[in-house]
């Protein structure tokens with residue numbers, strides 16, 4: 462474990478919604494080019510934690526955050542440039558949410574906002590991103606048609622391509638397959654395996670089999686507390702904490 466590079470380092474993280482403490486003294490080092498799964502029962506704070514990693518909670522009123530989150534050793538709550546942070550730490554949401562525009566424009570959207578106008582450059586980014594998200598062959602002949610005409614699974618891969626187009630280093634995924642059918646789910650899971658060669662991935666999942674299949678490390682949350690964090694194979698074969706064991710064997714949650 463110690464040979465791996467740490468990409469995100471979270472130290473003594475507390476998060477409050479008003480008076481209500483949703484994250485309690487979280488300490489965790491997330492490794493580079495690995496898939497880290499966040500698991501735990503509904504309401505335990507997985508999504509809240511995920512959102513702290515690119516400051517998406519800044520958009521919610523009345524949130525107080527204490528502690529430190531470092532990406533590549535830099536405290537992300539000290540930076541002024543949140544846009545740059547969210548470029549480096551991209552996000553894919555639970556429901557596929559392509560913009561109501563063509564497939565091409567969905568992918569080119571972010572790069573254009575960052576000032577890229579040259580058609581050849583945009584074409585290249587679009588193709589590379591769609592290839593990277595394993596959907597190029599399915600859409601290459603219909604790039605100018607609406608992304609909303611694609612299936613849910615295809616839309617989710619478009620959203621992953623849109624994230625990739627920004628050249629992030631970390632991709633956060635909040636239950637990216639929960640709205641998808643089994644075939645689309647396995648396509649996205651295969652894609653995640655591929656993506657970890659180039660990106661660090663943190664994924665919230667309710668699906669224990671999915672966590673076991675695709676992640677290298679797993680963090681188990683309960684009531685805002687990080688109960689256990691270890692290599693996935695260890696957690697699923699020999700959990701250290703009784704509460705982890707009860708959860709992964711389906712005794713609650």
Ligand SMILES: Nc1ncnc2c1ncn2[C@@H]1O[C@H](COP(=O)(O)OP(=O)(O)OP(=O)(O)O)[C@@H](O)[C@H]1O
Nearest residue numbers: 478483501502503504505506507508509510521667
């Ligand atoms: N915007 C918000 N304002 C106030 N409280 C919130 C907000 N979002 C989440 N919470 C509360 O924080 C706690 C953690 O919620 P969170 O959504 O992070 O859990 P979760 O583990 O992701 O749950 P689920 O698996 O159901 O998505 C819950 O008690 C929830 O009610």
